[in-house]
Amino acid sequence: MDEAVFTRTAKAYKDRLFAIAFHYCRSRADAEDILQTVLLKYYRSEKEFGTEEYLRNWLIRVTINESKRLLLSHWRRRTVPLEELEEYAAQTLPIPEESELFLAVLALPQKYRIVVHLYYYEEYSVREIADLLAIRETTVQTRLMRARAKLREKLKEAWNNEE
Numbered sequence: 001m002d003e004a005v006f007t008r009t010a011k012a013y014k015d016r017l018f019a020i021a022f023h024y025c026r027s028r029a030d031a032e033d034i035l036q037t038v039l040l041k042y043y044r045s046e047k048e049f050g051t052e053e054y055l056r057n058w059l060i061r062v063t064i065n066e067s068k069r070l071l072l073s074h075w076r077r078r079t080v081p082l083e084e085l086e087e088y089a090a091q092t093l094p095i096p097e098e099s100e101l102f103l104a105v106l107a108l109p110q111k112y113r114i115v116v117h118l119y120y121y122e123e124y125s126v127r128e129i130a131d132l133l134a135i136r137e138t139t140v141q142t143r144l145m146r147a148r149a150k151l152r153e154k155l156k157e158a159w160n161n162e163e
Contacts, residue, residue: 009055010039016122017063023117024067026106034066060122061132064114071110104154112147115140 014035021034041062049055105116118124118132119140126144130137 006039006043009042009059013056013059014039017059019121020060020063020114020117021067023106023113024064024110025070030070034063034070037066038062057128057132060118064132100155101151104151107154108147108150112143112150115143116147116151119144 017038018031018035021031021038022028025031025034038059042059047058049058105113108116114133115129118129119126124132126137126140129140133140
């Protein structure tokens with residue numbers, strides 16, 4: 001693979017892929033490991049990526065697969081200190097309301113977190129999310145609806161506690 005093409009692609013997609021991995025595993029270190037693995041697979045790949053959209057979808061699919069693989073590994077602890085999440089939110093989202101929303105999204109179960117991220121942050125359509133996650137469109141719609149309800153409830157509680 002041409003190093004210039006790899007470098008351009010890595011710079012263009014690293015933040016997006018990191019965010020997807022982070023939403024899956026809720027650990028900065030694990031997300032960085034996943035990102036590194038995905039970029040290494042891309043670098044070693046002999047696959048011809050015809051379009052930018054195909055490349056983007058391939059990278060996201062590999063990121064999702066690597067994230068799931070890590071979550072299923074035996075040595076992976078299933079807890080992340082809340083302080084780490086708050087620290088990451090404070091660094092990346094300086095506006096308190098956005099940090100609160102970010103933490104609320106991270107508190108969602110994994111199946112809701114990823115569809116919210118892909119829909120709102122990556123701007124994928126319901127059909128595209130269904131293809132990426134290998135689930136039905138109605139399942140994506142249901143998960144989005146339930147995630148919104150959970151977020152609404154959680155943020156309403158937080159705002160009521162502030163008053």
